[in-house]
Amino acid sequence: MPCTFEDLTPLAWSRPGGPRRGRITTTRGVIETPEFLPVGTRATVKAMTPAQLAEIGVQGLLANTYHLYLRPGAEAVRKMGGLHTMMGWHRPIMTDSGGFQAFSLGAAKEQGVGKLGGVFPGKNKEAARPKSHKSGDTLAKVDDDGVTFRSYIDGSTHRFTPESSIALQRLLGADLILAFDECTSPLAGKEYTEMSLERTHRWAVRCLEAPRDPHQSLYGILQGGAYPDLRQRAVEFMTKLPWDALAIGGSLGETKEEFHSVLDWTIPHLPPHLPRHLLGIGEMEDLFEGVARGIDTFDCVIPTRFARTANVMVRPHFPGRSRRGTLNLRNAKYKQDFGPIDPDCSCYTCRNFHRSYLNYLFASKEILAGTLCSIHNVTALLDLTRQMREAIEQGTFQELKREYFRHGPT
Amino acid sequence: MPCTFEDLTPLAWSRPGGPRRGRITTTRGVIETPEFLPVGTRATVKAMTPAQLAEIGVQGLLANTYHLYLRPGAEAVRKMGGLHTMMGWHRPIMTDSGGFQAFSLGAAKEQGVGKLGGVFPGKNKEAARPKSHKSGDTLAKVDDDGVTFRSYIDGSTHRFTPESSIALQRLLGADLILAFDECTSPLAGKEYTEMSLERTHRWAVRCLEAPRDPHQSLYGILQGGAYPDLRQRAVEFMTKLPWDALAIGGSLGETKEEFHSVLDWTIPHLPPHLPRHLLGIGEMEDLFEGVARGIDTFDCVIPTRFARTANVMVRPHFPGRSRRGTLNLRNAKYKQDFGPIDPDCSCYTCRNFHRSYLNYLFASKEILAGTLCSIHNVTALLDLTRQMREAIEQGTFQELKREYFRHGPT
Numbered sequence: 001m002p003c004t005f006e007d008l009t010p011l012a013w014s015r016p017g018g019p020r021r022g023r024i025t026t027t028r029g030v031i032e033t034p035e036f037l038p039v040g041t042r043a044t045v046k047a048m049t050p051a052q053l054a055e056i057g058v059q060g061l062l063a064n065t066y067h068l069y070l071r072p073g074a075e076a077v078r079k080m081g082g083l084h085t086m087m088g089w090h091r092p093i094m095t096d097s098g099g100f101q102a103f104s105l106g107a108a109k110e111q112g113v114g115k116l117g118g119v120f121p122g123k124n125k126e127a128a129r130p131k132s133h134k135s136g137d138t139l140a141k142v143d144d145d146g147v148t149f150r151s152y153i154d155g156s157t158h159r160f161t162p163e164s165s166i167a168l169q170r171l172l173g174a175d176l177i178l179a180f181d182e183c184t185s186p187l188a189g190k191e192y193t194e195m196s197l198e199r200t201h202r203w204a205v206r207c208l209e210a211p212r213d214p215h216q217s218l219y220g221i222l223q224g225g226a227y228p229d230l231r232q233r234a235v236e237f238m239t240k241l242p243w244d245a246l247a248i249g250g251s252l253g254e255t256k257e258e259f260h261s262v263l264d265w266t267i268p269h270l271p272p273h274l275p276r277h278l279l280g281i282g283e284m285e286d287l288f289e290g291v292a293r294g295i296d297t298f299d300c301v302i303p304t305r306f307a308r309t310a311n312v313m314v315r316p317h318f319p320g321r322s323r324r325g326t327l328n329l330r331n332a333k334y335k336q337d338f339g340p341i342d343p344d345c346s347c348y349t350c351r352n353f354h355r356s357y358l359n360y361l362f363a364s365k366e367i368l369a370g371t372l373c374s375i376h377n378v379t380a381l382l383d384l385t386r387q388m389r390e391a392i393e394q395g396t397f398q399e400l401k402r403e404y405f406r407h408g409p410t
Numbered sequence: 411m412p413c414t415f416e417d418l419t420p421l422a423w424s425r426p427g428g429p430r431r432g433r434i435t436t437t438r439g440v441i442e443t444p445e446f447l448p449v450g451t452r453a454t455v456k457a458m459t460p461a462q463l464a465e466i467g468v469q470g471l472l473a474n475t476y477h478l479y480l481r482p483g484a485e486a487v488r489k490m491g492g493l494h495t496m497m498g499w500h501r502p503i504m505t506d507s508g509g510f511q512a513f514s515l516g517a518a519k520e521q522g523v524g525k526l527g528g529v530f531p532g533k534n535k536e537a538a539r540p541k542s543h544k545s546g547d548t549l550a551k552v553d554d555d556g557v558t559f560r561s562y563i564d565g566s567t568h569r570f571t572p573e574s575s576i577a578l579q580r581l582l583g584a585d586l587i588l589a590f591d592e593c594t595s596p597l598a599g600k601e602y603t604e605m606s607l608e609r610t611h612r613w614a615v616r617c618l619e620a621p622r623d624p625h626q627s628l629y630g631i632l633q634g635g636a637y638p639d640l641r642q643r644a645v646e647f648m649t650k651l652p653w654d655a656l657a658i659g660g661s662l663g664e665t666k667e668e669f670h671s672v673l674d675w676t677i678p679h680l681p682p683h684l685p686r687h688l689l690g691i692g693e694m695e696d697l698f699e700g701v702a703r704g705i706d707t708f709d710c711v712i713p714t715r716f717a718r719t720a721n722v723m724v725r726p727h728f729p730g731r732s733r734r735g736t737l738n739l740r741n742a743k744y745k746q747d748f749g750p751i752d753p754d755c756s757c758y759t760c761r762n763f764h765r766s767y768l769n770y771l772f773a774s775k776e777i778l779a780g781t782l783c784s785i786h787n788v789t790a791l792l793d794l795t796r797q798m799r800e801a802i803e804q805g806t807f808q809e810l811k812r813e814y815f816r817h818g819p820t
Binding site for chain 1: 758
């Protein structure tokens with residue numbers, strides 16, 4: 001049985017294109033939505049145990065097919081009993097298609113992810129060292145059938161197609177899996193984005209036809225960059241296909257306004273009975289904007305990546321908050337700061353440790369620093385989505401959002 | 411109130427110089443003995459949260475005065491509410507005197523810890539870079555009043571005396587504190603060891619006279635190297651002083667036989683009403699030998715240090731066990747090994763993760779690898795001491811030891 005979605009929004013507050021309180025039911029348990037899914041790229045949410053994730057109340061995770069395909073290998077994961085058994089996490093897991101990393105990892109930044117038709121460097125020694133590749137090199141080449149790319153680990157050559165991506169995700173055994181698509185760069189022009197969109201749509205049909213396990217739910221991905229007509233075309237094409245759920249991917253524009261527009265062009269036209277995932281978004285303000293428009297789930301590496309560099313997430317009106325939405329605990333002023341990260345936070349870290357101690361742990365390069373700050377950051381996002389769920393149930397989401405931004409987003 | 415010790419060994423099994431089942435009561439809780447105390451050098455047991463330590467059943471920790479003195483500073487620890495509040499650990503903590511690291515860290519290995527009367531390098535730039543110091547340099551100089559040493563962090567010059575060590579430990583606020591002593595090297599000759607022992611004894615008196623908090627229990631340290639007459643002199647001198655507890659320190663010889671002899675020369679002559687700590691010992695076989703002779707507590711970095719290098723502790727008869735008492739999970743054979751580290755271990759790691767996954771986490775340099783293996787190693791030692799306590803209660807300690815070594819120590 002693939003997943004089901006129930007809309008639990010009280011009728012009195014329910015309106016199309018507005019926030020919704022939902023429940024995604026999978027064979028491995030439910031995800032009450034809206035919800036944020038932390039990312040465990042290599043089948044581990046970095047610096048956290050599954051027990052810590054469960055204690056915080058994490059309902060689901062996202063793991064990356066690309067990384068797991070390269071190491072330990074999808075077949076090795078299957079031999080270990082599948083992703084859930086392997087990583088000791090028995091609640092829902094989402095895997096991506098592997099396409100995004102195949103395109104982006106190692107592709108020279110100057111070219112942008114979208115300009116992937118460039119020279120494939122062949123087997124010369126220089127190109128075989130991904131860490132030292134020259135500007136202008138690219139490690140991925142996309143064609144109508146799939147993508148050929150080089151491993152970020154050893155430079156070896158590999159290939160993903162829609163069929164192989166679904167087959168890999170079947171071996172991994174996640175509950176929620178993603179269609180293989182091309183994620184275009186914000187720098188890609190309209191012509192390339194349109195050509196890529198058509199290809200993504202042809203791949204979508206192939207993904208749906210590929211064999212998958214009955215319990216796996218397949219998400220179609222809506223692309224189209226920051227172009228309203230392409231986003232509309234994506235909606236028209238993809239909503240006619242028998243997906244179990246839908247995700248919004250690709251370039252969400254270069255400004256917050258474009259990001260909001262992409263959501264506005266897309267979400268109101270999605271069928272209400274399918275879960276809606278927004279790929280790669282995890283800043284507090286963005287979660288609010290996504291939920292306000294009817295997104296159910298999000299995933300992003302930032303809470304845990306920020307944590308390991310001493311950046312702890314706090315609300316917009318919080319004293320000392322940076323533009324990234326964080327305090328940087330490496331700052332010398334925290335050396336003598338004997339309060340918790342956030343006195344209103346109920347996480348293990350805020351209940352037990354001073355900023356001064358965390359500052360000291362980072363200065364001492366102690367592993368515990370990243371763990372404690374990851375616990376805080378994931379908790380901060382999950383506290384926020386919990387508040388959102390309660391507010392939607394009570395018809396007070398707009399008040400929560402207003403209160404949250406009462407000093408304006410920084 | 412300093413700590414108290416109760417001997418809970420059933421009368422039927424109690425004999426001088428034999429194993430004892432005890433209870434050390436401090437103002438921050440009890441330690442049922444025999445017990446192993448994990449080391450949190452910099453006020454963190456590396457890669458583990460205090461919650462994880464508590465869940466395993468850790469009863470007490472040891473933290474290092476030298477490291478905390480240099481960073482964040484003892485006064486900074488006091489401002490953070492003392493060690494317990496700072497590190498979120500509210501059960502007993504032991505601190506060492508700082509002397510051992512002051513002598514040993516940075517002292518050239520060729521010289522040995524004991525030969526500390528060497529040239530103090532002064533303030534030339536070369537010597538000020540501890541990481542690149544030349545062979546033959548030493549960063550510590552001991553005199554009759556104390557030790558002058560260089561920081562391993564920045565090469566700056568510092569000094570410890572018996573009085574300053576006790577004052578530092580007072581600021582840190584541990585429950586169990588150690589007298590300032592000189593720990594001689596196994597390479598030190600008898601003449602130096604004897605001279606050093608006399609100095610340690612003069613320092614002992616000064617430590618006892620220095621002001622300390624009433625709840626802090628002061629351990630006297632028995633030195634004397636591997637020389638029976640010096641060990642005897644240490645016992646005679648130290649047991650006449652009003653210590654709250656005693657610890658055996660210094661060189662324990664170069665072979666297991668010498669180690670056992672040092673214990674045999676010392677423990678039978680110690681007053682039965684004082685807790686007995688054995689410094690820096692943490693291998694399973696050594697815990698058995700220590701407990702068999704009446705040691706109550708141990709501390710050592712090895713379970714957590716081993717863990718971070720993929721060495722997991724297993725019992726002597728365990729297939730594949732190395733001379734160090736471990737399996738190295740980086741070994742390629744574990745890549746396809748779908749069992750737990752130890753099927754008889756009940757730790758979180760063994761209940762939830764395969765060796766293959768741990769092998770993969772180490773290959774991927776994931777932080778979780780060290781955390782999961784630390785959980786296992788600390789659990790392994792605590793399971794062993796729990797079995798020892800039960801066996802002493804039931805009069806079956808010798809059977810447990812025999813069973814444990816049934817294929818002989820490797």
